[in-house]
Amino acid sequence: MDMNKNVSGFFITVNFKTKQYEVKLQPSSTCNDLYLAVSQKIRKSIDRITLQTIESSTQKYCNIPQNSEKIEKFKIHSKTQLQLIDKGAQINYRFSFILEYIGPIIVWSLLIAFRNTIYTNILKHPSCPSLSSFQKMVAAFWIFNFLKRVYESIFVHKFSRKTKQLSEIFLSVPYYYGYALLVGLSILSPKYKQPSNIFIVVGFAIFFFGMMMNGYCHMYLSNLRKDPSSKQAHPIPSSWPFRLVVCPNYMFEILTWIGFNIATQTLAGLAFNITGMIPMYMWAVEKRARYVSEHPDYPKNKSLIIPFIG
Known part of the structure; x- marks a missing residue:
């Protein structure tokens, strides 16, 4: 069962206000894939959300861009927690x-x-x-x-x-x-x-x-x-x-x-x-x-x- 999970992907947690959402990704996923998955999960337009991760060295929030870069560049893996910012009406x-x-x-x-x-x-x-x-x-x-x-x-x-x-x-x-x-x-x-x-x-x-x-x-x-x-x-x-x-x-x-x-x-x-x-x-x-x-x-x-x- 664990092997199937590794093959089929992994889950990250997205924090938004007082709620937490589990989002499934693949090791090969890009930042665009990440934003699309989160947008579908929380049912908000992809254009109005910004995702942030915590920089380990400074403990500061760092924006994740919407582009074709691999999520591994931002050290996103199983059990990663991201913060979601709702930018409001666009x-x-x-x-x-x-x-x-x-x-x-x-x-x-x-x-x-x-x-x-x-x-x-x-x-x-x-x-x-x-x-x-x-x-x-x-x-x-x-x-x-x-x-x-x-x-x-x-x-x-x-x-x-x-x-x-x-x-x-x-x-x-x-x-x-x-x-x-x-x-x-x-x-x-x-x-x-x-x-x-x-x-x-x-x-x-x-x-x-x-x-x-x-x-x-x-x-x-x-x-x-x-x-x-x-x-x-x-x-x-x-x-x-x-x-x-x-x-x-x-x-x-x-x-x-x-x-x-x-x-x-x-x-x-x-x-x-x-x-x-x-x-x-x-x-x-x-x-x-x-x-x-x-x-x-x-x-x-x-x-x-x-x-x-x-």
């Missing part, structure tokens, strides 16, 4: 990006469509002349930038995870929609004053350079990550922008909006730029830590977003 990563980036397009389109009503009836401007050529150009550039983002979200980006926490969009969606409204109200206003030509030319040159290079980084990362579920889900990028900083895509996105603000010069646009830098910095810290954990030779103090600055 939303598809790709859909969440589309939801975020479509908002600024819709907001500006509505501001333009109902501009006369908004400024004369609601904001009580005495008059609302037609948009100037410059205002039309800025609106076109704003919408083009976010159309690019929507296109990338659908056709370019590859995600190492299928989902993220639903609660995250309650921060990101108000950020994009709210700032789209504030920036749009400032630039499309009848009282808006166009900056001098030198600022417009320099600003939009930086804007398009940043947007082009940001797109290049996204395409490069997409081509680099052929199989998001493999062991090499986060291979080290070697293209020249990635030799400068950990996340050049963030660097060029920030540069894009610096250029936009040089050309348009509104407080709302400046606030949009500065506020957006905060989560990008945090994401860059997480990405550097992930690179270091997966690739021990990766520089631990490599600049995150701005070259030569940690």
